[in-house]
Every structure is written in structure tokens, then in C-alpha cells.
Amino acid sequence: MTTSRFPEMFQPRDQFPQRPRYAIEVGGTTLSAERALDIVRRQWPLIVAIVAGTLALVLVYLIVATPMYTANARILMDTRQTQVLDKDSGTANALIDPGFVDSQVEILQSDDLLLSIVRRLKLTEDSEFNGSDPGLIPLVIGKVIAMFGSDGPPSKERVERGAVELLQKNLKVERVLTTYVLSMNFRSIDPNKAAQIANAIADAYIVGALEAKYQSTKRAGEWLQQRSAELREQATASDRAVQTFKAQNNIVGTSRGLMSEQQLADVNSQLIAAHAATAEAKARLDRIEALLDKDLVQPTVTDALNNTVITRLRAQYLDLAAQYADWSTRYGKTHQAAVNLSNRMDELRKAIADEVRRIADAYRSEYEIAKSRETALEDNLKNLVSQAGSTSQAQVKLRDLESAADTYRNLYNNFLEKLQNATQNQSFPISEARIISTAVKPDKKSSPKTLLALAGGLLGGLCFGFGAAFTKELMSDVLRSPNDVEDQLGVKCLGVLPDIRPARASADHPEANISSYVVEHPFSRFAETLRNIKVSIDVARLSREVKVIGILSSLPKEGKTTVAANFGHLTALTGHRTLLIDGDLHTRSLTRALAPHSKTGLVEALKDPHSFGYHIQRSKESGLDFLPSVVASRMVNSADVIASKSMADLLAVVREEYEYIVIDLAPVMPVADAKAVSHLVDAMVYVIEWGRTSRNALQESMASSEGIQKKLLGAVLNRANPKMLKRIEAYKGSHYNSYYVEGA
Missing domain, CATH: 3.40.50.300 (P-loop containing nucleotide triphosphate hydrolases)
Known part of the structure; x- marks a missing residue:
């Protein structure tokens, strides 16, 4: 029978406190806040180890990483500089399409622009860009790649291409929010070199923009000049064709149109006036003939004729008539004085009739003249109308020739004006961009950022640590x-x-010493x-x-x-x-x-x-x-x-x-x-x-x-x-x- 010693101490029972649970289901397993805390308590060595390992890797990286310095330059897209050459530019023309600004970002990172920087600054002779001092890891990688095939020493073009790719890798160009400002950052291991290359890229961009605009304007001017000469010849030929056609078809132009058209209009106007004159003459003649049958000494006749001779003769007749009436009454009509007065009155009446007949003859003559003139004008108008009908087809073709001549002349004038503007722009090239902030030597490194790297390592280590701990626990199908x-x-x-099992139990009775453990260890x-x-x-x-x-x-x-x-x-x-x-x-x-x-x-x-x-x-x-x-x-x-x-x-x-x-x-x-x-x-x-x-x-x-x-x-x-x-x-x-x- 097993013997054992009595316990010596007493201890309280092990009981876990009940805490509020806020549980979720994770892969069929209930994960509560209480269990999460238990997992952290059980697995904190694993979490600490992962965090320590992550921080160690970060420290190694900070030690071996090459410090980089970043220089910044800024360029503004400003269209107001180009408005001095644009007379028609207004407020709306000053706005820049956002796509244009984004396109400038690509230009700043283009291969051709960076290749010019490589050649100008001789970056192929710089160890940072020619690959002569790549560092341990890149050197090993390069040797391994060379083992699988190499075409010998790199050519000059290959070295330049590598330098351009490294420039593109270290260059970052972006638009500042929604402004027209481009921010350009360049990284280098040397702060002076970072500022130098950033400014060189900005200058190359401005010069390149000016050169591109100059070359574009020059090519446009040459083309406009050639095209203007062609249009001048075409316009001259068209004008010559118009004049030749007019001469062949007897078409003479005046300030108011063609001469035939002007003659037709004048004759038509004259014919209208002749019709009026003839009608007027005919009316006077009919009136005077109607008066010949009436008593010419009546006041209505005199007023109708309105003639000074007839008016004077009538006045004399009226005086004699008054005397005749007086003498006839006084002396009788047979008196010699009354007879003399009667004779004189007859003579005046005859004189008035003669004067009316003379006026009638004059009116008849005027009527015949007007009638003859009207007839002549009608004949002339018929001739002109006949001539206009025969030349109408020629006028249609003439209008076509004149329209073509006007078109060529307008095109020539427009191209001539554009040629003058292009020549002016070529003489005064102005870019839409200007540098508003030049790059200066950075006073501190931009990467690696020590505090940020350590904080990131700590956060990443905690995330990986907690992830590993929870993964280990949740994937484990045991109870703890x-x-x-x-x-x-x-x-x-x-x-x-x-666990009360000893480190090494007896071979014959492996559990004999723990079956009465409470007797030996009561507390x-x-x-x-x-x-x-x-x-x-x-x-x-x-x-x-x-x-x-x-x-x-x-x-x-x-x-x-x-x-x-x-x-x-x-x-x-x-x-x-x-x-x-x-x-x-x-x-x-x-x-x-x-x-x-x-x-x-x-x-x-x-x-x-x-x-x-x-x-x-x-x-x-x-x-x-x-x-x-x-x-x-x-x-x-x-x-x-x-x-x-x-x-x-x-x-x-x-x-x-x-x-x-x-x-x-x-x-x-x-x-x-x-x-x-x-x-x-x-x-x-x-x-x-x-x-x-x-x-x-x-x-x-x-x-x-x-x-x-x-x-x-x-x-x-x-x-x-x-x-x-x-x-x-x-x-x-x-x-x-x-x-x-x-x-x-």
C-alpha cells in the first residue's frame, strides 16, 4: 500500500473569474474578448519574439541602408505669359485643360529629356548611375544573372539607358492638388547632386518646351510660306481668268455692277419717265382742244389756261365790254361809238382764239415729241433685253469664276496673316511654364526614416505577432x-x-510518487x-x-x-x-x-x-x-x-x-x-x-x-x-x- 507524508500548507481553490464576453464566430470557433486576452497571455513569448525579430530586421535595414536625400523643385503652368502674342485671347483662354498639366508630368519623366540630363551632367561617369558600385546584394544578383548569359561589357548606349532608368526610379513628379503647379522630387545619395539634378531637369524642361515651340513655329512658318505662295498663284490665275472671260464676252463692270445691267436699268428708268411725260402732254392737248369749242372770254377758260397773254387780252375785253354796255344804254347800240367798241371787242375775242390755237399747236407738238421719245426708248429697251438674254449663260460662268477667285483671295489673305503671326511667335518664343521654386540642398535625409521605420516595424511586428499567436491558437484543436x-x-x-509529473519518474512505478501528491503537498x-x-x-x-x-x-x-x-x-x-x-x-x-x-x-x-x-x-x-x-x-x-x-x-x-x-x-x-x-x-x-x-x-x-x-x-x-x-x-x-x- 502506498505511503506518503501529510501536507504542510493550505491554498485557496483555483477559480477563474467570470468576465463579460463579447464573442464572434471565427471559422466555427467562438472568439470572445476574454478568450483573446487568454490567447495573448499564453502566447506573449511568441508575440514578443516576432516583434523583436521584426525590430531587429528594421535595425539591420537602417544600418545597412544607404541614406537618400530628396530635393524639390516646382514648376507653374502659366498661360498669361503667352497672351502678349495673342490679340484675341480672353479670360477663357487663360484656363488650362487638366489633361495638359498631366501630360507635362509625363514629359518631365520622358526618356529623351532624362537622356539629355545624363549626357549634359555626364552621369555615366558617376558611380551612382553607371553601376560601378552597386552594393553587395545587387552585385551578387548581377553575378548570378551573368552566369546564365551575358553579351560582354555593357555598351555606351546600355550604360546611358541604365542611368536613365535610375533617374526615372528616383524621380517623382506629381500635380499639387488641383492647382497648375508640378512638384518634382529627386532622390540621391548626395544632397548636392540631388539639388543639381532636380534643377537640371527643370531647366531642361523649360528649354525643351521653348525649343519644341520654336521648332513647331518654324515648321509651321515654312509650311505657311509655301502654302501662301501656292495660294497667291492660284488667286492671281483666278483673277486673270475672270478678266479674260469678261473680255471674251464683252462684259464690262462698273462701280454699280455690269455695264449691260446698268444700261438696262437706266433705259428702263427713262422709259418710265417718258411714259409719264407722254401722258402729261396728251392730257394738256386734250384739255386745250376741249376749250376751243367754248367761249374763250369766260373766266373758267382763262383760269384753266393760266396764260398771261390771254389774261391781258381778256382784261382789255372786259373793260371794253363795260364801256359798250354803258354807251349802249346811254347812246344806243347803233351809235358809232358803241359800234366802234363792239368792233374792238370782236378783235380781242379773235386775238384770244388765235392765242388758244397757238397753245394747242404747241401742246400737240410736245405730245408728238414725247410719243416719239417713248417709242425710241421702248425699242432700245427691247434691244437691251435681247442682249441680256444672250449673255445670261456667260454671266453664270462669270459668277463661278468670280466666286473661285474670291475664295482663293480670302485663303491667301488668311494664310498671309497666319504667316505673319507665326513669324512673330518664332521671333519671340515664350513658354507656358516657369520655375517658381528651385531645388536647394536638403539638410536631412529623406529615407530611410528612422522613427517611421521603427514605428512601422513595431506595428508590423505586433500585427504579425498577434496574427501568428491567434492563428496558432485558433488552428490548435485543444483546450487550455x-x-x-x-x-x-x-x-x-x-x-x-x-502538471505534477516529475522530470524523471521511476521506471517500475512511473506514477507512484504522484498518486498521493496532495498528502505530501497539501498547500x-x-x-x-x-x-x-x-x-x-x-x-x-x-x-x-x-x-x-x-x-x-x-x-x-x-x-x-x-x-x-x-x-x-x-x-x-x-x-x-x-x-x-x-x-x-x-x-x-x-x-x-x-x-x-x-x-x-x-x-x-x-x-x-x-x-x-x-x-x-x-x-x-x-x-x-x-x-x-x-x-x-x-x-x-x-x-x-x-x-x-x-x-x-x-x-x-x-x-x-x-x-x-x-x-x-x-x-x-x-x-x-x-x-x-x-x-x-x-x-x-x-x-x-x-x-x-x-x-x-x-x-x-x-x-x-x-x-x-x-x-x-x-x-x-x-x-x-x-x-x-x-x-x-x-x-x-x-x-x-x-x-x-x-x-x-
Whole structure:
């Protein structure tokens, strides 16, 4: 029978505090804030190692990296400079298309512009650009590439191309926000060289823009001059063709149009005037002829003719008529004086008639003249109309020739004006760009940035560290914390038992020195955790009968036998009558550890349950009663034996004698013993090996027996790494373990 020393110290039970959980599902695994903290506590050495390695790499990089210096120059796209040559430019023309500004970025990084810088500054002779001092890593890479084929020493063009590519690599040109300013940064290992090359690129860009504009204007001027000469010849030929056609067709032009058209218009106007004159003459003639038949001395005739001679003669006639009337009345009409007056009145009447006839003759003559003139004009108009009809086809062709001549003349004038403008622009080339900030020697390096690199290394190390830690934990299918147990089984974790196995156990009895560990170390964490299990059982006993307690696990070698033995010792040490039964009829490891020399045990007790006392082995140190299992060979019907009526009768008998009956049951997954005896057990404590038992094994073993699930009081994590526990429980403070005494 195993002997051991009594414990010397007492320690509080290991119980993990319950904290609020904020969980998410990650790949089917619940990841809560509490579990994340546990992962960090368990894996902080890995996180620290990765962070330290990352910072070490960053430091090595900072040490071996070549410092680079960046010089900055700025160029403004300003169209106002070109407006002095553009008379028609307005406010709208001053706006620049954003695409134009972006195009200038590409020009600044173009191969031709940078090649001019390489040749002007002789950068092919500079070790930074010709590859003569590439550094260790580029040198090794170049040698390896050369082993697979090389065309000999690099040519001048190849060296220049390499220098251009390096310039493009170290040159960065970008537009400043939405402005018309281009920011140009160039990096170099030499601050003076960085400023020199940046300014050289800016100057080359300005000169190149001027040269491009000059060459473009020059080519445009040459083309315009050649084209103007051609248009001048074409315009002259067109004018000559117009004049020749007019001469051939007798077409004479005036300031108001063609002469034939002008003559036709004049004759038409004259004919209209002749028609009016003839009508007027005819009207006067008809009027005078109508008066010849009337009394010419009547006032209406005189007023109608409005002639001074007739008016004077009529006045004389009226005077004589008045005297004749007076004398006729006074002396009679036969008086010689009255007769003389009558004769004189007749003479005046005849004179008036003669004057009217003379006027009528004059009107008739005027009418005949007007009629003759009208006839002549009508004949002339007919001739002109006839001539215009014969020359209408010629006028159509003339208009075509004149239109062509005007077109060539206008084109010639436009091209001549453009030629003058091009000549002026060629004489005064002005660029749209100007340098507003020249590059100066940088006073500090631009890369590598020490603080930024260290901060980035620290942040990257933390990200990689946490990623590796969480990946390691989430990919691991084992349980390491009470929360894992509770999430997996749905029952309370009764504690975490530290690994008490010695570094080197005895070859014959590898577990003999730990089966009574609580007797030798009563104030250890292991003992206090077992006390927590006992307290949980005692609490359960307040509401129901709990005497028969099964200790089981999913797989062999998880330490359930050690837990059962030490729990029995601990309960017995507290003064309670306790019976420990080796119920694992397959391996009988508990019997080998506590009573290796027993001759009888459980199998014999089952034959006569009331005589079980003859098979009991008692520990003198703790007072624990132990019922071993002694069989000659492994039993085929162990599940039937352990779940038989004899076993039920035996348990009924021992219930009367003991307060606690602890049974070390066989593992759940390999054999069916624990499932078979579950109906005879009041409560079960599940032992899970810390960091070894997989979740799948635990799920499978629990799902295989509903009886075990109903009787399960709680679970305990066994064989936890003590050093890992200290890291995990660092949040409990440095004095948490002061109550534990692991030594004897």
C-alpha cells in the first residue's frame, strides 16, 4: 500500500473569474474578448519574439541602408505669359485643360529629356548611375544573372539607358492638388547632386518646351510660306481668268455692277419717265382742244389756261365790254361809238382764239415729241433685253469664276496673316511654364526614416505577432482555459490542475510518487484545485444525493487516475470516510500505483458485496480506503461487469458505510465501461488534459453517451504547464501564488 507524508500548507481553490464576453464566430470557433486576452497571455513569448525579430530586421535595414536625400523643385503652368502674342485671347483662354498639366508630368519623366540630363551632367561617369558600385546584394544578383548569359561589357548606349532608368526610379513628379503647379522630387545619395539634378531637369524642361515651340513655329512658318505662295498663284490665275472671260464676252463692270445691267436699268428708268411725260402732254392737248369749242372770254377758260397773254387780252375785253354796255344804254347800240367798241371787242375775242390755237399747236407738238421719245426708248429697251438674254449663260460662268477667285483671295489673305503671326511667335518664343521654386540642398535625409521605420516595424511586428499567436491558437484543436471547457461542454470548469509529473519518474512505478501528491503537498495549487472540486460536489449534495463520483476522461493517459487517487486522499484527509474504487478493469493503473501487491479486489467484492471489507486497502497517512481491481488477464466483458446488478448491490452497500465513493472509470472513447456504469453514478468529473485533448475527441466522447452528459458535474483541466499558467494568470497579480507551497 502506498505511503506518503501529510501536507504542510493550505491554498485557496483555483477559480477563474467570470468576465463579460463579447464573442464572434471565427471559422466555427467562438472568439470572445476574454478568450483573446487568454490567447495573448499564453502566447506573449511568441508575440514578443516576432516583434523583436521584426525590430531587429528594421535595425539591420537602417544600418545597412544607404541614406537618400530628396530635393524639390516646382514648376507653374502659366498661360498669361503667352497672351502678349495673342490679340484675341480672353479670360477663357487663360484656363488650362487638366489633361495638359498631366501630360507635362509625363514629359518631365520622358526618356529623351532624362537622356539629355545624363549626357549634359555626364552621369555615366558617376558611380551612382553607371553601376560601378552597386552594393553587395545587387552585385551578387548581377553575378548570378551573368552566369546564365551575358553579351560582354555593357555598351555606351546600355550604360546611358541604365542611368536613365535610375533617374526615372528616383524621380517623382506629381500635380499639387488641383492647382497648375508640378512638384518634382529627386532622390540621391548626395544632397548636392540631388539639388543639381532636380534643377537640371527643370531647366531642361523649360528649354525643351521653348525649343519644341520654336521648332513647331518654324515648321509651321515654312509650311505657311509655301502654302501662301501656292495660294497667291492660284488667286492671281483666278483673277486673270475672270478678266479674260469678261473680255471674251464683252462684259464690262462698273462701280454699280455690269455695264449691260446698268444700261438696262437706266433705259428702263427713262422709259418710265417718258411714259409719264407722254401722258402729261396728251392730257394738256386734250384739255386745250376741249376749250376751243367754248367761249374763250369766260373766266373758267382763262383760269384753266393760266396764260398771261390771254389774261391781258381778256382784261382789255372786259373793260371794253363795260364801256359798250354803258354807251349802249346811254347812246344806243347803233351809235358809232358803241359800234366802234363792239368792233374792238370782236378783235380781242379773235386775238384770244388765235392765242388758244397757238397753245394747242404747241401742246400737240410736245405730245408728238414725247410719243416719239417713248417709242425710241421702248425699242432700245427691247434691244437691251435681247442682249441680256444672250449673255445670261456667260454671266453664270462669270459668277463661278468670280466666286473661285474670291475664295482663293480670302485663303491667301488668311494664310498671309497666319504667316505673319507665326513669324512673330518664332521671333519671340515664350513658354507656358516657369520655375517658381528651385531645388536647394536638403539638410536631412529623406529615407530611410528612422522613427517611421521603427514605428512601422513595431506595428508590423505586433500585427504579425498577434496574427501568428491567434492563428496558432485558433488552428490548435485543444483546450487550455476554463472558458474553452465551458464553451465546449456547457458545464462549469472546476479548475486547472498543474502538471505534477516529475522530470524523471521511476521506471517500475512511473506514477507512484504522484498518486498521493496532495498528502505530501497539501498547500500546493494541485491540492487546492482538488478542494475546489470537493466544494462543488458538496454544493451539489445540498440539493441531491451525491456519493458515488466517477472520474473519467475521453482518452487514455490524460491523468484521470492521478486525479482520482489524489482526490480520494484529499477527501479522506478532511475526515470524511472515503472509498476509492479502481473501476478501470482494462489497465488497472490505479491498483498498480496504490496497491500493486493486492491479491483480491473489485471482482471478488462483486461476488459477495457485503464482504467487500475483506478486499479494502487503507492508507495509514490519509485514512483512504481503496478497493483495487485484480484480474489475471484483461476481461472481455468488463462493461457488463462494471454495470452489473452486483455492482449496483456493491454500491448500495458501500453507500451506507462511506460519505464519498470515488470510482476511477475507463476512458470514454476506447471502451464502453463509463457509458455502461453511468446510471449507477451520482455525478461525474471529466478530466481533460491541458493542451493535448482535442475538441473533436471531446465532442465525440460527450455525444456518444447521454447518461454521461446528464451526470456531468463539471470538468477539470489536468497537467497544465506551470510556466504557461503564470503567464496566463499574470493579470491576477504577483501575490496570487503566494498562498501556494509546492515543496514538501
